[in-house]
Amino acid sequence: MSDVESEELEDQGPNLGSYEGDRNELEERHGFGKAVLPNGDTYEGYYSHGKRHGQGTYKYKSGARYVGDYQNNKKQGSGTFVYPDGSKYEGSWASDQRNGKGLYTYANSDSYDGDWCDNLRHGQGTYVFADTGAKFTGKWVNGRREGLGELHYDNYRYQGSFTNDQPQGPGKYVFDIGCQQLGEYVLDQEQLEGAADDDENAIKVTPRWRGAEVIAS
Incomplete structure (x- = not known):
């Protein structure tokens, strides 16, 4: 079984990557935006006070991708994860991990x-x-x-x-x-x-x- 790949945090370190989208009065990423992260991953979706929050699509440079719900930068709620080997998980998430009901189709x-x-x-x-x-x-x-x-x-x-x-x-x-x-x-x-x-x-x-x-x- 494929492991869930880790995701890069944003707005940290000397290299912040690039971002196009909404910001709040504190200049935090807030609302809808598109980001290229320092490690080459990309995220397109919603933010709240600088963190991925709401619906979004995260694409890893490895070829994996996650489409679904976020809460405070973590996969939380319902989402689909496609792994580099072609396997796929569709279901519930909590604290960045597969938790709850879900369907996993293996390679x-x-x-x-x-x-x-x-x-x-x-x-x-x-x-x-x-x-x-x-x-x-x-x-x-x-x-x-x-x-x-x-x-x-x-x-x-x-x-x-x-x-x-x-x-x-x-x-x-x-x-x-x-x-x-x-x-x-x-x-x-x-x-x-x-x-x-x-x-x-x-x-x-x-x-x-x-x-x-x-x-x-």
Whole structure:
């Protein structure tokens, strides 16, 4: 996932860039204006007492751009951010970060539509995998699947619990032909070849399904 790029502050330092637009009696940027910032970024939109405030468009020299609401120089409210890799977020912002409801379309065409907290998927949401068409709907905690969720495939779906982004514990597969299989996911741990014993990443964890009885749906 792309990080939100930082924005240059205005009216600071020896190089103030350039500005065309409204000012108040204190000569602060106030109202509508266009600015070229010292680092080459540009902003076109509304100001209040020298700060970006209201609707505006901020274009980064990297090619990224944000179109949406500002409050006291921070992205706040509703807005769309397009990243240099082509990914895009459309939704709510608070304190310059993705917060609230939003849709993120990734560079590989995957998408997530749901709750966000401080730039991470957090709360209820749906993630669609573009290459397979599979879809996960459920709870997220700090960017990972956690708690109850459902994975949808073409002709069947899995319902169960997830821990640390992996299926774990009791669950069931429900098939469109009218039956379901109960069972549970257990985690197999494997020591990676050549890894040090004290390396926290030396263990590969793989969820393995233990199927039980098959019953009618």
